[in-house]
Amino acid sequence: MTTKALQPAGSRLAQAWGEILDFALVLWVVRVPLVSVAAGLLLMAAITEAQDVMVHVAMAGAPLAKRAWISWELVQLFASTFLFWAMPVHYAARLLLETDRGLAARIAPVAKAGPGARAAAASGALGWVILLVPRVLGALTFVAFAIGARQAIANLPTIDDTPVVAAARAQLGYVSWLMLAGVPAFFAYAAVRVRMVKSGPLADLDRWLAPRVAGVFRRIGLGARADDPAGELHATGRLTLLIYAVGVAVVLVANPVDLARALPLAAAVPLVFGGWVPLLSFFSALGRRLHFPFLLTLFALGVAGVAVFGDNHAVRLRDAAPPARASLRQGLDMWMEANGCAGKPQDCPRPVIVAGAGGASRAGFFTASVIGHFLDVDTFRKGSVHTQADQTKTVHAPLDDGRLAGKADGQPVLNGAQVRNRIFAISGVSGSAYGAAVIAGALAATGPPGGAVPCPREAQGYWFGEKINTWRDCLEALTAGDYLTAVFFGLAFHDQVQLWVEDRATLLEKAWEARFADLVSQAPAVAAADAQRPDGQKAAERLAQPFLALPRSAASWVPFLVLNGTSVDTGQRIVTTDLDPTMAAAPCLTGGPPERCPIFTHALDFHALIPERKDVALSTAASNSARFPVISPPGAIQGRKSKVADRIVDGGYFENYGVESALDLAKAIVALEPGLAPFILVISNDPQVTLGEAGAGEGTAQPEAADTLWLGEVAGPLGAVSAVRGGRGRLAQADARAFLGARLAATCGPHMAHIKVAPETLAGTCPPEPKRQDIRAVAMSWWLSKPVQINLREQTKSAQAKSAEGKSGWAGSGGGLCSNDREIAAVWTALATPSKACLRTTAAAQPAPALPPSLSAPSSPAPSSPAPPSGGIRQTP
Known part of the structure; x- marks a missing residue:
């Protein structure tokens, strides 16, 4: 085969490798929202205790053995997922991608083009990745709960009240499909939102708001890039993300016990996974801009602060x-x-x-x-x-x-x-x-x-x-x-x-x-x-x-x-x-x-x-x-x-x-x-x-060890201690x-x-x-x-x-x-x-009535001579 014949194949391979690197760069830029979604998916897919909270959603709003269909708890979960997890993840990912200078160098902006069209025209696949990744991350938050509901079906125990389990199983299936319906609904929301900010009352609000908050955004690092003054993130989106971050800090630090009453169990999961996304995304973006590991530094400072000043884990006296x-x-x-x-x-x-x-x-x-x-x-x-x-x-x-x-x-x-x-x-x-x-x-x-x-x-x-x-x-x-x-x-x-x-x-x-x-x-x-x-x-x-x-x-x-x-x-x-x-x-x-x-x-x-x-x-x-x-x-x-x-x-x-x-x-x-x-x-x-x-x-207990053990040097000692x-x-x-x-x-x-x-x-x-x-x-x-x-x-x-x-x-x-x-x-x-x-030592001792024949069990064998009154106390290490 000639060198000329090999060139197109090598060029295609190089292009494919470049696109893989571009995709990896996008995921690195949005690593905070990505980790949030990945952790939620893992929790609902693998942890029985997390899956169990979906049973509460399924069984609330109706008597036992009855299906609630649409209950307040189900509506609350859907709304909480959208407002406290999907939207912050989506907005934060878009903010990170639109303000990242490394990605900006990979894209040649085309003036006066739409959000997706400009990026796609400039860089092909990379533009579509930048457009879709935030939307996919937002939609996956609904998938996490659909997985949790499906897994919860398999965990339902066998009980004599069989109608209870039957109703729970059917309702959990319904909950899983309803949460999956959130995926196309979220994609539709993202598409409609883009059109809404282009014209109509929301566009008018954004134009009025933008100059009034531009200085605030610029001071906290949320301003538009110098090479893209029009920006792809509108003022309303940035302000929404900022208000959410501040609200999380105030409410959650103030009174979590009362908040738990308002957002119990599954409805709290979106806030737990989405609450830190805006703030950590901000430090992630700041770190890339200044080439400084802010997230790692924050973690190190937290560890050092606890070592120097102590923690808040004192037993309440x-x-x-x-x-x-x-x-x-x-x-x-x-x-x-x-x-x-x-x-x-x-x-x-x-x-x-x-x-x-x-x-x-x-x-x-x-x-x-x-x-x-x-x-x-x-x-x-x-x-x-x-x-x-x-x-x-x-x-x-x-x-x-x-x-x-x-x-x-x-x-x-x-x-x-x-x-x-x-x-x-x-x-x-x-x-x-x-x-x-x-x-x-x-x-x-x-x-x-x-x-x-x-x-x-x-x-x-x-x-x-x-x-x-x-x-x-x-x-x-x-x-x-x-x-x-x-x-x-x-x-x-x-x-x-x-x-x-x-x-x-x-x-x-x-x-x-x-x-x-x-x-x-x-x-x-x-x-x-x-x-x-x-x-x-x-x-x-x-x-x-x-x-x-x-x-x-x-x-x-x-x-x-x-x-x-x-x-x-x-x-x-x-x-x-x-x-x-x-x-x-x-x-x-x-x-x-x-x-x-x-x-x-x-x-x-x-x-x-x-x-x-x-x-x-x-x-x-x-x-x-x-x-x-x-x-x-x-x-x-x-x-x-x-x-x-x-x-x-x-x-x-x-x-x-x-x-x-x-x-x-x-x-x-x-x-x-x-x-x-x-x-x-x-x-x-x-x-x-x-x-x-x-x-x-x-x-x-009867030991039955597995033939293989992953990470045996670590899992072995930990398993023994447990x-x-x-x-x-x-x-x-x-x-x-x-x-x-x-x-x-x-x-x-x-x-x-x-x-x-x-x-x-x-x-x-x-x-x-x-x-x-x-x-x-x-x-x-x-x-x-x-x-x-x-x-x-x-x-x-x-x-x-x-x-x-x-x-x-x-x-x-x-x-x-x-x-x-x-x-x-x-x-x-x-x-x-x-x-x-x-008592062995009393003549008044009378034998106790025997257990029913079907329940009788051999008693512990009696020794040949009475034990000392105090009994031997075993010395434990």
């Missing part, structure tokens, strides 16, 4: 009287009095210690739902009518729950007040710490047991139900709020400023406080109880009140709280508790003087780290345990000399189940009162963990079973129960075997969609109840893998069993 915490001895005496067995511990019921695992709102909701299930024992005794979302009603006769014992079994008949009094303490981690705080606040809100629930009759949004009738309804409604929006406003804006503004952890706490106050303040029973409170405190403000001021008495029992965080400095637990963390015990097996023997092994006491006359709000005490990466920052604990004593992060870093502290407390109880027989209830919420633990040995938190939780459970089994008699029934969330295959069935496989993810963030809430509630429904409703009940199949029947039966048995029935 508040003035308070010197902490007056009950000792364990006082707490046990008060608990025994509440249970009618003061001075006679062997006649007392078994003190129940709840251990709640981490998992954000999923954990808080599930922990509250499970506790509510047991508080509503009166409902099981009296029978109930269950109404499905499609209005189908099923009548449950009294005592038709096969897990619940009664007089015929030789056990006393419990009532809700007695169940409440049985719970001695709740050890919470992360989201379960929030659930524990809500449970304690709600129980304290109505005073003595037996009162009405502290919630209004009518549900106030976000929760799946319409009427609040029971304790379970109330606790679920209190934990079902939108706490995600305020956190992400804080992450996107407040924590990027870090001057005097509140950080995202504080915003999360205030969102908790607001949800609790909104519901509790509307409860008639609370108003009556408030009028009789001698301290004048309002129950609706309970989460905002001092942690150590939580009212507790024998007449109005509220469980003690043990909320577990992790020390950044030492890696130990930091326990925030309203119990004195020491006791008098000789010998002290945890180390230390007998008169001040630590209850919690190798743990730090949060209140010992802060000044003497300081405390934290109940919400902050929960937040101490729930500082998960990205969502909440490490909290700086201000010590007694205005110096940082330590930093606290999520308790799940150390141990994700809360069992370590529950076990420590159980050991301390039997050391002080050998006549009591503690029972530990573990509540976890991760279906993937349930699957991994099934079929494995005590305290272990897995350790669950490994320590399983180890703590094994230790707890071993200690209680050695200490207590095997004849009184199980000493520990573990209520879990069942795994579900992508086909909507129970996994056929305890082997790791693809299962449907359950979203874990500070927000839960209604189908997920219903799915979590159904985890405690018995197979017998499912059968009564005519449901096939996949969750009732698969034995222990997908059913909590055996564990719930064990809890009911423990609640009705006196401590003396479990």
Whole structure:
């Protein structure tokens, strides 16, 4: 082949390469809008928690099992996407392209030509790229939500109320198509806008406005290029972008919690991704003009500023009287009095210690739902009518729950007040710490047991139900709020400023406080109880009140709280508790003087780290345990000399189940009162963990590593660090079973129960075997969609109840893998069993009634000789 023949091909190749470089240059110039759109697409395509917010849009505006079609939430999402994301991205990209001098050198302007025609005539493909890229970026913001809606369909869980999922699935499909319709609509808007600014009222406004704002634009770097005085960006567009940037700065820094009410969940996403686009685009353009890396410099200055002046991540402290915490001895005496067995511990019921695992709102909701299930024992005794979302009603006769014992079994008949009094303490981690705080606040809100629930009759949004009738309804409604929006406003804006503004952890706490106050303040029973409170405190403000001021008495029992965080400095637990963390015990097996023997092994006491006359709000005490990466920052604990004593992060870093502290407390109880027989209830919420633990040995999970591992040098260590938190939780459970089994008699029934969330295959069935496989993810963030809430509630429904409703009940199949029947039966048995029935050393011990045959499980093997009364406290590294 001759050289002459090769020249055209080489020329075409060179031209194609040049066009690729031109396209890359355009993308580099618009990198800020491009990153904004790319991040949104990635979020909606890959993150289950982001996809879950689309379910709220789909299910809002209509009863369950009904389709809303066009709802206010859907209109709000479309408008928010257009105004707060698509338009700023489009305008910012156009501004960057029209004012960039590097691109100007590539284009030979043709005077008096239209925006696209002039560029196209001058440089061919490059002109069309400059014209289309801003429009494509703006249109892709609608595509992101269409993808999120489609992905959300695949994430919908299997629930017995099948019409709910059917309606949600259909409506999500409709939402996805409607958001896709925003693509041609946005292109049409861009084309019409170009014509509108050429003639008519908008053109007249632009001509009047241009000379009056030209000086302002010139001073801030938004003026027209010297070689293009007419400009392609009109004054109205530039002014709109400037007003948007200023408005974002003012509104978001001012009050994100109130803004979250106006733009909840999906409607907030456009503002989160579009809010910084104008300002960062300005610095990007300024950097290219001055050949200086302004964006990188801003980031470096931010890092240096935090290092020099500190951040805004201090744990919120508040003035308070010197902490007056009950000792364990006082707490046990008060608990025994509440249970009618003061001075006679062997006649007392078994003190129940709840251990709640981490998992954000999923954990808080599930922990509250499970506790509510047991508080509503009166409902099981009296029978109930269950109404499905499609209005189908099923009548449950009294005592038709096969897990619940009664007089015929030789056990006393419990009532809700007695169940409440049985719970001695709740050890919470992360989201379960929030659930524990809500449970304690709600129980304290109505005073003595037996009162009405502290919630209004009518549900106030976000929760799946319409009427609040029971304790379970109330606790679920209190934990079902939108706490995600305020956190992400804080992450996107407040924590990027870090001057005097509140950080995202504080915003999360205030969102908790607001949800609790909104519901509790509307409860008639609370108003009556408030009028009789001698301290004048309002129950609706309970989460905002001092942690150590939580009212507790024998007449109005509220469980003690043990909320577990992790020390950044030492890696130990930091326990925030309203119990004195020491006791008098000789010998002290945890180390230390007998008169001040630590209850919690190798743990730090949060209140010992802060000044003497300081405390934290109940919400902050929960937040101490729930500082998960990205969502909440490490909290700086201000010590007694205005110096940082330590930093606290999520308790799940150390141990994700809360069992370590529950076990420590159980050991301390039997050391002080050998006549009591503690029972530990573990509540976890991760279906993937349930699957991994099934079929494995005590305290272990079945390893099934992938054949390949991307970036193994990085992913391997990070994966191990992440897995350790669950490994320590399983180890703590094994230790707890071993200690209680050695200490207590095997004849009184199980000493520990573990209520879990069942795994579900992508086909909507129970996994056929305890082997790791693809299962449907359950979203874990500070927000839960209604189908997920219903799915979590159904985890405690018995197979017998499912059968009564005519449901096939996949969750009732698969034995222990997908059913909590055996564990719930064990809890009911423990609640009705006196401590003396479990003691090895008393002749009065009577065997507890056996579980129903279908639910009986082998008890922990008893050792040949009794263990020492104090039990061996395991020394942890």
